[in-house]
Amino acid sequence: MNRFRLSAGAIDGDLEKRALTAESAGACVCFEGWVRNANDGRDVRRLDYQAFESLALSEGERILVEAKQRFGLCAASAVHRIGSLGVGELAVWVGVSAGHRDAAFAACRWIIDEIKQHVPIWKNEHYADGESGWLHP
Amino acid sequence: MRIRLLYFASLADCAGRASEDVESAAVHPSALYAEVGKRHGFAMDATRLRVAVNGKLVDWLQPLADGDEVVFLPPVSGG
Numbered sequence: 665m666n667r668f669r670l671s672a673g674a675i676d677g678d679l680e681k682r683a684l685t686a687e688s689a690g691a692c693v694c695f696e697g698w699v700r701n702a703n704d705g706r707d708v709r710r711l712d713y714q715a716f717e718s719l720a721l722s723e724g725e726r727i728l729v730e731a732k733q734r735f736g737l738c739a740a741s742a743v744h745r746i747g748s749l750g751v752g753e754l755a756v757w758v759g760v761s762a763g764h765r766d767a768a769f770a771a772c773r774w775i776i777d778e779i780k781q782h783v784p785i786w787k788n789e790h791y792a793d794g795e796s797g798w799l800h801p
Numbered sequence: 802m803r804i805r806l807l808y809f810a811s812l813a814d815c816a817g818r819a820s821e822d823v824e825s826a827a828v829h830p831s832a833l834y835a836e837v838g839k840r841h842g843f844a845m846d847a848t849r850l851r852v853a854v855n856g857k858l859v860d861w862l863q864p865l866a867d868g869d870e871v872v873f874l875p876p877v878s879g880g
Contacts, residue, residue, distance in 0.1 A: 697880050716872055719857075744879055755880070756880050783877060784879075785879030787879065788810070798814070798875075798878070800845070
């Protein structure tokens with residue numbers, strides 16, 4: 665199952681959410697990460713995301729499978745953009761459905777934290793002064 | 802043996818390329834990183850990186866084989 669995807673085009677959160685539908689679900693939580701116009705005190709004009717695609721897909725899938733087990737979810741999926749993004753664009757979308765809201769909130773938070781920590785995707789920030797830099801926190 | 806290397810993010814910038822094929826006698830990724838890191842001037846210490854061989858995360862001391870694809874992964878920044 666390809667519940668974790670990389671997308672070179674715009675992400676449609678409403679469309680993604682439809683895949684979470686389940687009769688046993690009483691709660692749905694979605695997270696959207698957007699491109700912000702500043703980071704660490706510098707004006708950001710755009711971002712480039714680069715991924716090691718094969719490993720990003722397998723790591724992302726592993727995280728979603730683990731989340732489903734750990735939180736007893738009905739469904740979980742996530743999409744991360746690659747390529748060049750402007751300020752305000754949707755960079756990452758995470759959505760889960762569960763029987764109750766506690767599990768849904770906790771799982772959505774856990775998944776985005778795991779993605780940020782483990783999935784091999786890198787962000788190159790382009791600043792207003794013309795400089796750019798890869799972030800390696 | 803022949804090793805295929807893929808580079809991402811700052812390592813690709815530093816190496817000036819996204820991939821290369823190298824002849825190396827390095828027995829594991831740790832030795833290989835020391836070798837190519839010296840040649841390309843990688844400033845990042847290996848302790849900050851992870852390494853993948855043939856698309857799977859592996860230990861730095863896993864033996865390498867002819868034809869392996871090796872990727873040194875700098876700290877990630879998705880999201």
